[in-house]
Amino acid sequence: MMPGTIERIFSGRWIAGPSISDALREAKKAQRYGIVPIVNYLGEAYKDKKSVERTIRIYIKAIDTLKARKLSFNISLKPSQLGILVDKGYCSKNYSRIVAYARKRGVFVWLDMEESSLVQDTIDLYEGEIRKGGVGICIQSYLKRSDSDIDRITKIRGSVIRLVKGAYSAGTDTAYNDRKDVTANYYKLMDKLFKRGHTFTIGTHDDKIIRKALSLNRIHKRDVTYAMLRGIRNDYLIKLAESGHKTTMYLPFGEEWISYSYRRLREAGHLSLLIRSLFGPSVKEL
Template sequence: MLKLVLTYLSQSAWARRIVQGWGFANRTAARFVAGETLDEAITVIKDLNSRGIYTTLDHLGENVTSREEAILAADEIIMIINRLVDEGIPSGISIKLSQIGLVLDLEICRENLFRIMESACEGNIFIRIDMEDSSLTQATLDLFNSVRSEGFENCTGIVIQSSLLRSQDDIKDLMSGSCKVRICKGAYKEPHTVAFPKKKSVDENFDRSTELLLDRSLEIGSSVSPNGSIPPLPAIATHDQVRVDHALDYADQIGLDKRGLEFQMLFGIREDIQVSLHDQGYAVRVYVPYGSEWYPYFVRRLAERPANLWFFLSNFFR
């Protein structure tokens, strides 16, 4: 029930206005969001890189409502790419296609995505296309396959959610082309017609998906690039220690090199696991969000784990 309430609040305009006006909320959000400006985010990225942690940067934003907004959002991403290239920062970038026009107009989104990919590949910047709710899954996969077919396959990857019933079939299709895939559980509330209703099933599907990705990585000899700019084929995105342990055990069982997979986690969450994996010699990549539109992202993080909500409330009463 609490998760449902927080999920509702993450989408509420009135709640956003109230919470973003609280100074302590801004301070608490700093645990999960790397600031409101690109300069602040780059400072965080450089610190993580100095400790051997790779990164993927995300400029938080909302769905666009006009062609002009979609073009401006794509321009902003290209500006970020240029900044990373100019400063020699080997960070990837994560993007949501709804931010560049997917819900508004498919062709506008396609044009914007191709502009982004041209800049990214020229600068050797990896673009991870995030997956959104199930209503956008097929369109997202279609656009991903479209940019791959145009020669951008080495600098782009996709995300698959183990909560969806279709995910195994999608992964098998993607593995036929040796696509770079991030597997995550999925944070969207979906109907039982398209998603597993129970957590146990989502976890089991996550583990099966992980095995498919690791098997393919071994087959093709995939590996993270020396400076971490380009990830290996499989990215295991979870804060669940059981899922992490399953990936480690299976990788060891099949003899996959430690550089043949990477673990991905969110900025400010389970840093203990991040450090442990890095110390064991595994590649760890942290998702670094920034921007003024931090409220929805922040509340979703509170909804995911009771410990995050307790951290927020304890700061409220200080």
């Protein structure tokens, strides 16, 4: 579904546009600043194979299109767009197929993390591919299990984690529901990543966390990348890139903009942050 005017104001900030050529245009702009785009084709929660197969074709085409322009980029896949809700084995084959295609072409593949009921299956998918290289996974600090997930994943050579707070919610038995607790757990998990010495990505727009990561890295000297979502704090990401830090920007494209935009709207939390996100200096166009 294409956005109307109001939705376009919101989603236009966060989403490259409906087509691969929109993703290509925005990826090129990011690259000009030294920011590596993480290209994601919108769509999730598929329960039919037709939507899944269409998604695979579009990812393959996107890889070919961006590679033909000699761009350096990653892609990020949602398990529920690869058929995890259809059948786990089917999803695993689809994931491996895209990973193999991307790996051959030197494109790094992330697995997004979705709602809590899919976490174990997502980690299982990921673990099947880590040793062959070129793959990373998102871990969310709002989940209580993430501490032990990081312990387990970081023991596997070649694993790469992208740490985020989490854009979903779950009950208090499995998740932290208070924002302060989610942030406190982020600091704890980030500290663990620095101590373990793996290559990892800090995915946040929270300047306090980023400042802490920068200072930890002066001590530990790890291979850290700073990642933000397109259109939230572009200026800040550019500043980090210009200061010589590795940066990536999550760059969604496609027509299924509603769920993604809804999560961004929910996160803005209060109006002042939303206005800053939409109109403030922090949204300098890339």
